[in-house]
Amino acid sequence: MSIKVHEFKKVVTSTVIIGMILLFIAFNLFLVFDHHYIRNELTVLNKMVDELGYEINDEMLENFQDLYRDELKKMNEITNDKTSKTYGDVGTFFEEVRNDYDLYNVYTHKELDHMNQIMIMEIYLDFIKDMDHEYASFDLLEFAETEISLYGLQGSAAETARSNYEKLGDRLNQLLDNGEHKNMFFIGQIYGMHSLLFKDIFRVVSFEIMILVVLITAYIMNYEFENKTPLMVYSTRRGRNIIWDKLLVAMGSGVIATTLILGITLIAYFCLFSYKGLWTVPISNYFNWEDVFPLISWWDMSFIQYLICSIVLTYICGILFTMITFILSIFTKNSYISFFAFGILFGLILLIPDIMPRSNNLIFLSGFTPFHLVLNPQIWFTGRGIFTIFKYYEITIVGVWGLLLFIGGKLSAKRFIKEDIH
Amino acid sequence: MKIVLNEIKKIFELKMIAIMLLINFILYFLFTSFHINHFPNGRPELDHYNIHLEMLENYGRDMDEEEFAHFKEVYENEVERANQYLQEDELAREEGISTYEAFRSIGSDRLGSYIMFEERVDLFWELQARESLIDDYETTDLFIERLYEKSNEQQRQRIDEVVHEDRLSSIFPNLVFNNYTDYIGEVCLAIFLSIMFMLSPIYLRDGKNNMNDLQYTSKIGRNLFKKKALGAIIATFIIITLELGVYFLIYTKNNTGMFLNSKIISIFHKRIFWYNLTFIQYIVLTLVGIYVMGFVIALMVSLISSLAPNYIATIAIQIPLVFFTLVVFIPYLIKYIALVNLPKYSRGISYLGLVIVSLILMGIRWRREKLMDIA
């Protein structure tokens, strides 16, 4: 145990690594608070869900419409008072107000704020009205064909893609049967909260963690060679097996760094944006449909389950990157070169799909890497892109790479143990 | 000089060069090559490019009112040809579309996608491009007005000047400019990363290796610190020159040579610059920027190398530097170096400031090195 403590001290006492963690956290906080302006509008949903629940069904819809009508009536009383006008919906009101500055000035901030809240309700109702039609007119297989021709897939590769999209189609039907889509959430097309959290924030965090674990692992693995202590350290009783302690400590430090960065970032995020009442909303809801493709998770997951899975996957990616650097360090024996070797490996792996034949299933195989995984955290556990649509994409990567890296690590360590140390 | 040469030799270690080449290779194929392989990037960009060539041939570097009238005439003739095409096309007849005007007004339906995307009829694509160019030319006032709204006093003066001197009639497509700036932005990143990678060990390598005792007691002594800095600058010059050589050789594949002597301020380009530059002058300006920025980065990296206790620290300290280079230096000080979006002398002052600050920091570091105990 005490060996690990000593190795761990090497990391903790490195001001650079501590400094990097602080810098990354500061950057993330900036990233989160940069979006603070949408905060007020988001809370409207919290209030609605509080009163109506998040599940969209006939009863809820009725209550919703009643609520909306009440509010609209109240608004019309005010407008009638002030300008002797009434409106059929809030949209018309705002259109008028926007074009007429004098009219705008008639109302107090508080009133306008309130009307804005009713406006948001109205938008929700509009969205809900279109929901069934949107899903009905969404053609998954047509999307598949576009993707296939865009990437020029042929032969068995194209077949695989088609069958994947068919499977996703089955899941979409199941999702619709379950009514997973019929749930209230932040409007993706307006606020893009799924993208903000899982694309922007999780991706940045994943890259920060990657940089950190590579630096930590390269640092600790090459520490002896760079401090001219390998002769002494590797001839002790624990000897060269100390690299296993180093690996564990690197992993542990990576986990701690991940916890700090991800933890503080997420706490800031959820403090700023209230998810009150929304934690258990299915992730595949209609409002998470941000652009041309709906969000279709392979499993019926709630938001909180999805979040936890993403967090776990982020930790695991960090561990996989630690193992990759572990192996690289054994060969380079130089932290500087290890870092760049990792970067080059990253780049080369991203280039491989480009040179793969488009007609062979191997092209999919070349996309099964943790590097591809961290590039697109917003589509984890969902079906979407042609190369990542596999149901068990994430699990396969983690399993196969974990196993390969374990074997690779064992073999590299074996080599290291037999190596001459000068 | 021999000492500097020796230091440069140490910078260009074979293993380091190999890794630098790999880094460049990867960055090229991941990002940079896009701007070469996809230029012009599909349609209607290709048609814009072709029509600009035609304009260049017919009207020279500028297009005056008379020439514009001719350009419109050509357009009318082309419309006539389109009408004929539609009258002969079966699907068009089926749909009851017989004129180009009618075709335009129906928007994107079956016929539209058939002609544009399935048949890919050049004529129709080109008509679209011509329309947008005619529109650009005819709405000059509107463009100026919009720009005016977003501008401050100094910028408005410059806009007035441009309008007054009638400098908007140059034939210069914005796609060529965008392609160049995108390309050079990626090239900058590759070059700056190469410099950082190659120079980071410059002081650290000898420091970690106990070399200082021997070096500092030799005749050259602590002056070696300065020689190394000079070596870094020369190595940077070599790296920049070689990489720019290769990347510009690749750039010639884009065939934009005919625009080199065109003025870049143009109603078709829709950007106003502080100076009346031709495309080649602008390119030279960006290259000067790259050299100066490269030297600044070389000095900063040397400084970090002389202070950092180990390699991991040099990397970690440089990560914010890379970020800053990417987000601030490359876009504001190189890609859009003369654009009116920033005050007229802001770039010059920034460059001067960066050079002075990095020189002062290195100077302070040198003075400390000169008087430091080498324990």
Add this chain to the structure above:
Amino acid sequence: MLTIHNLSKNFGSFTALKDINLEFTNGVYGLLAPNGAGKTTLMKIITTLLYPSGGEVLYEGQDIFKRGEDYRELLGYLPQEFGYYKNYSPMQYLLYIAALKGLEGKVAKERAIELLKLVGLENVMNKKMKKFSGGMIQRVGIAQAMLNNPKILILDEPTAGLDPKERVRFRNLLTDLSREKIVILSTHIVSDVESIANEIIMIKDKEILYKDSMRNICNLIEGMVYETEVAFDEVSSFKQQYQSLSEKQEQGKMKIRFISKDDIPASTWKPVSPSLEDVFLNIYNDEILEGDNQ
């Protein structure tokens, strides 16, 4: 002539050297002191790596720090642990150092070959130093110090890592080279100093204790060193009484070499002539012989 005048050196609140006054003319000087006494600090000041906190170091009457390049041109230095590039051959390495020392290209090459022959590395002069033994590396170090034919040669533990044969070779080399120059070397190995140095400098408590010829220094304890045989059970009480210098078992008894300041020696005591080692042990008797050289 190299003159050290009232030199002192502090590291923060720690005093490493205090009021050192020394004069060096051509010849070999052995710096003898236990680890941590300030040997390396003194050498690093003479080589301009450390700046004095007080006092000055003059060469031919001029401050060495002011003379700068002129002074370092005359300097050869072999640090205790010196750096080298693993991927360089001794030849490349010497040429690199020669460039730093301001030697002309052709001259440098000739000189490097000459020196590599002298230290017996001519067969491996183009092999990478990666796989060299400690002794080979040390010989490269000696060669680099001689490159510029220095007037002042500073050698910090030059014989460390050399085998007995190499050490003899080094001694002869040094005797040859030491004419017309100032050689200052530090070592733990007393026999090295004995055989090469003209003068011995001893530092104690941050100050110069002696600077004299070996004979004079040995004379300090002339007539006080004896050898005798003591029964095992009396050894410890004997050692309490007298300072033991060395002990070895011989025919069931302990043979002890020791110092006695008593005027009347016992009849079983056999007087012997003192060696430098005896003086060393006598002087540093009360010091804890531990610690770093810094």
